Amino acid sequence: xxxxxxxxxxxxxxxxxxxxxxxxxxxxxxxxxxxxxxxxxxxxxxxxxxxxxxxxxxxxxxxxxxxxxxxxxxxxxxxxxxxxxxxxxxxxxxxxxxxxxxxxxxxxxxxxxxxxxxxxxxxxxxxxxxxxxxxxxxxxxxxxxxxxxxxxxxxxxxxxxxxxxxxxxxxxxxxxxxxxxxxxxxxxxxxxxxxxxxxxxxxxxxxxxxxxxxxxxxxxxxxxxxxxxxxxxxxxxxxxxxxxxxxxxxxxxxxxxxxxxxxxxxxxxxxxxxxxxxxxxxxxxxxxxxxxxxxxxxxxxxxxxxxxxxxxxxxxxxxxxxxxxxxxxxxxxxxxxxxxxxxxxxxxxxxxxxxxxxxxxx
Amino acid sequence: xxxxxxxxxxxxxxxxxxxxxxxxxxxxxxxxxxxxxxxxxxxxxxxxxxxxxxxxxxxxxxxxxxxxxxxxxxxxxxxxxxxxxxxxxxxxxxxxxxxxxxxxxxxxxxxxxxxxxxxxxxxxxxxxxxxxxxxxxxxxxxxxxxxxxxxxxxxxxxxxxxxxxxxxxxxxxxxxxxxxxxxxxxxxxxxxxxxxxxxxxxxxxxxxxxxxxxxxxxxxxxxxxxxxxxxxxxxxxxxxxxxxxxxxxxxxxxxxxxxxxxxxxxxxxxxxxxxxxxxxx
Ligand SMILES: Cc1ncc(C[n+]2csc(CCOP(=O)(O)OP(=O)(O)O)c2C)c(N)n1
Ligand SMILES: [Mg+2]
Numbered sequence: 122x123x124x125x126x127x128x129x130x131x132x133x134x135x136x137x138x139x140x141x142x143x144x145x146x147x148x149x150x151x152x153x154x155x156x157x158x159x160x161x162x163x164x165x166x167x168x169x170x171x172x173x174x175x176x177x178x179x180x181x182x183x184x185x186x187x188x189x190x191x192x193x194x195x196x197x198x199x200x201x202x203x204x205x206x207x208x209x210x211x212x213x214x215x216x217x218x219x220x221x222x223x224x225x226x227x228x229x230x231x232x233x234x235x236x237x238x239x240x241x242x243x244x245x246x247x248x249x250x251x252x253x254x255x256x257x258x259x260x261x262x263x264x265x266x267x268x269x270x271x272x273x274x275x276x277x278x279x280x281x282x283x284x285x286x287x288x289x290x291x292x293x294x295x296x297x298x299x300x301x302x303x304x305x306x307x308x309x310x311x312x313x314x315x316x317x318x319x320x321x322x323x324x325x326x327x328x329x330x331x332x333x334x335x336x337x338x339x340x341x342x343x344x345x346x347x348x349x350x351x352x353x354x355x356x357x358x359x360x361x362x363x364x365x366x367x368x369x370x371x372x373x374x375x376x377x378x379x380x381x382x383x384x385x386x387x388x389x390x391x392x393x394x395x396x397x398x399x400x401x402x403x404x405x406x407x408x409x410x411x412x413x414x415x416x417x418x419x420x421x422x423x424x425x426x427x428x429x430x431x432x433x434x435x436x437x438x439x440x441x442x443x444x445x446x447x448x449x450x451x452x453x454x455x456x457x458x459x460x461x462x463x464x465x466x467x468x469x470x471x472x473x474x475x476x477x478x479x480x481x482x483x
Numbered sequence: 484x485x486x487x488x489x490x491x492x493x494x495x496x497x498x499x500x501x502x503x504x505x506x507x508x509x510x511x512x513x514x515x516x517x518x519x520x521x522x523x524x525x526x527x528x529x530x531x532x533x534x535x536x537x538x539x540x541x542x543x544x545x546x547x548x549x550x551x552x553x554x555x556x557x558x559x560x561x562x563x564x565x566x567x568x569x570x571x572x573x574x575x576x577x578x579x580x581x582x583x584x585x586x587x588x589x590x591x592x593x594x595x596x597x598x599x600x601x602x603x604x605x606x607x608x609x610x611x612x613x614x615x616x617x618x619x620x621x622x623x624x625x626x627x628x629x630x631x632x633x634x635x636x637x638x639x640x641x642x643x644x645x646x647x648x649x650x651x652x653x654x655x656x657x658x659x660x661x662x663x664x665x666x667x668x669x670x671x672x673x674x675x676x677x678x679x680x681x682x683x684x685x686x687x688x689x690x691x692x693x694x695x696x697x698x699x700x701x702x703x704x705x706x707x708x709x710x711x712x713x714x715x716x717x718x719x720x721x722x723x724x725x726x727x728x729x730x731x732x733x734x735x736x737x738x739x740x741x742x743x744x745x746x747x748x749x750x751x752x753x754x755x756x757x758x759x760x761x762x763x764x
Binding site: 145166167171184189191195210318319365472 | 487518528529532534544545548549550551552553554555558561562563564565566567568570573590591594741745747748749750
């Protein structure tokens with residue numbers, strides 16, 4: 122640790138997972154997720170863990186449920202259609218209160234909602250981290266395993282096509298997890314106590330426990346858990362120039378690097394523009410966004426979809442300032458990349474237009 | 484350290500949750516045989532995980548005292564595989580219905596069998612969807628009328644034993660819930676078997692599709708001189724329509740996936756600039 126290395130985003134996530142002691146990983150090939158499978162195969166072999174190139178997304182996520190229920194660290198990943206297929210189990214894994222890490226290797230940013238609210242049934246949320254560099258991908262992966270265990274809940278990493286394949290200088294850091302408690306809920310074959318059952322309709326409970334929950338109660342408990350997580354999981358964000366900004370651009374993930382760069386160019390021209398980069402997509406960094414809304418005249422949300430995170434921004438500022446949506450669905454011909462919208466001339470033009478319109482007295 | 488060994492009895496494996504099955508349900512026979520099998524093997528409760536799917540059969544987890552997982556409809560085998568991969572020291576049983584294993588979850592069994600994961604899958608086959616109340620299932624025979632097939636089933640029934648044999652299961656047996664001692668013996672041997680064990684159990688549903696008479700007419704024990712190492716003969720026997728053979732069809736040895744996968748040496752993937760550049764020299 123501590124040595125600078127030149128590696129890509131997938132390797133950074135895979136090696137961090139191994140450093141975190143991930144024992145099991147399963148997935149099903151789909152681009153841009155496949156590269157992570159290859160890296161995980163290498164990395165888990167080094168620590169005696171198992172990687173499964175499963176028969177389908179359904180098999181992969183259910184295997185991860187089984188592995189995670191034993192109290193071992195486990196990880197899963199997929200993208201787009203795989204995301205839909207896995208949600209059958211992912212919905213229930215929140216109810217069953219199993220801790221695991223999920224890497225969402227997105228193609229663009231059209232799955233923001235899926236990555237925060239999920240796409241399945243029942244009440245649940247994912248703690249969700251969106252790295253914007255290879256370094257951050259490594260660091261947030263360690264944090265994700267820690268947070269999953271600490272709160273005994275699924276944690277998602279929002280990675281994407283560019284991050285997967287971008288090679289950058291980075292270093293792996295030590296991570297202090299000493300405050301984590303023993304998993305007193307795992308199906309780990311421990312002697313001398315009443316065996317436990319992990320069930321999607323009752324969570325994990327000990328046999329004979331008459332207070333075991335029925336489905337309706339479990340859903341109510343899910344609501345309590347969501348409120349607890351929202352309150353207690355630290356939300357993270359990076360901010361810039363909020364002290365003088367009239368317009369604040371909000372953007373997340375790899376895409377935000379382009380937004381930040383564009384903001385920098387426009388500032389050189391004298392425009393008072395700032396930025397907020399949510400690092401936790403959920404819990405959403407309300408404090409930073411509110412701080413931006415306090416001083417700025419308007420907010421502009423740039424994301425590569427038809428407007429998903431913009432809902433969270435609007436729900437945060439509750440009409441204090443206008444919130445403009447300046448993103449769009451944008452993918453290259455392969456459907457994997459980020460397309461024209463993130464090209465700097467296009468992006469700066471969009472921000473400039475919003476800034477200038479804002480300046481016109483009503 | 485020598486532990487003071489107290490002999491475990493059937494009662495130790497039976498939880499105080501009362502089965503919700505209808506009177507006469509074949510699943511009682513499977514429960515009883517499983518309890519006795521666990522006691523016969525003297526397995527510690529903490530070393531066993533029973534994974535079930537959704538259905539009347541899927542309730543099994545709650546009626547036993549070992550560790551348990553109750554997952555989604557059809558997904559018991561992947562769950563069990565995950566448990567086994569993460570913690571190979573556990574004895575892992577799957578107890579699931581014909582719908583669980585051969586309709587919604589049909590994609591999973593062939594792969595788990597091919598990998599030879601060391602788990603024991605017990606299929607509680609009642610030829611119907613019991614829990615959702617009497618629709619035809621993939622193992623319902625042609626002509627079977629149900630609420631969802633009032634004109635009778637017209638598709639060829641799934642053949643669980645054949646599927647297991649053709650997918651590469653290394654232990655394939657069939658039992659009958661009305662013959663608990665034999666079923667107990669097959670479950671015991673399935674658990675002892677190192678690799679993917681499949682025990683197909685005819686477990687009639689007295690409420691919606693009472694096949695006890697049907698089986699009583701057709702069941703037959705495998706011949707005394709049956710050679711369980713002959714896969715081809717086992718497949719031929721599994722294809723017999725007019726008889727329902729009971730016993731151990733087939734058993735063989737093959738490396739177990741999770742053991743092999745853990746023994747793989749790491750592949751050196753360090754990127755060495757000198758070696759890389761050398762190829763262009
Ligand atoms: C995804 C999904 N689809 C449908 C159901 C409803 N469902 C519950 S049990 C079952 C069939 C049960 O049949 P089987 O597996 O043979 O079990 P049995 O009740 O006969 O023991 C169905 C269709 C479900 N729980 N989940
Ligand atoms: Mg059935």
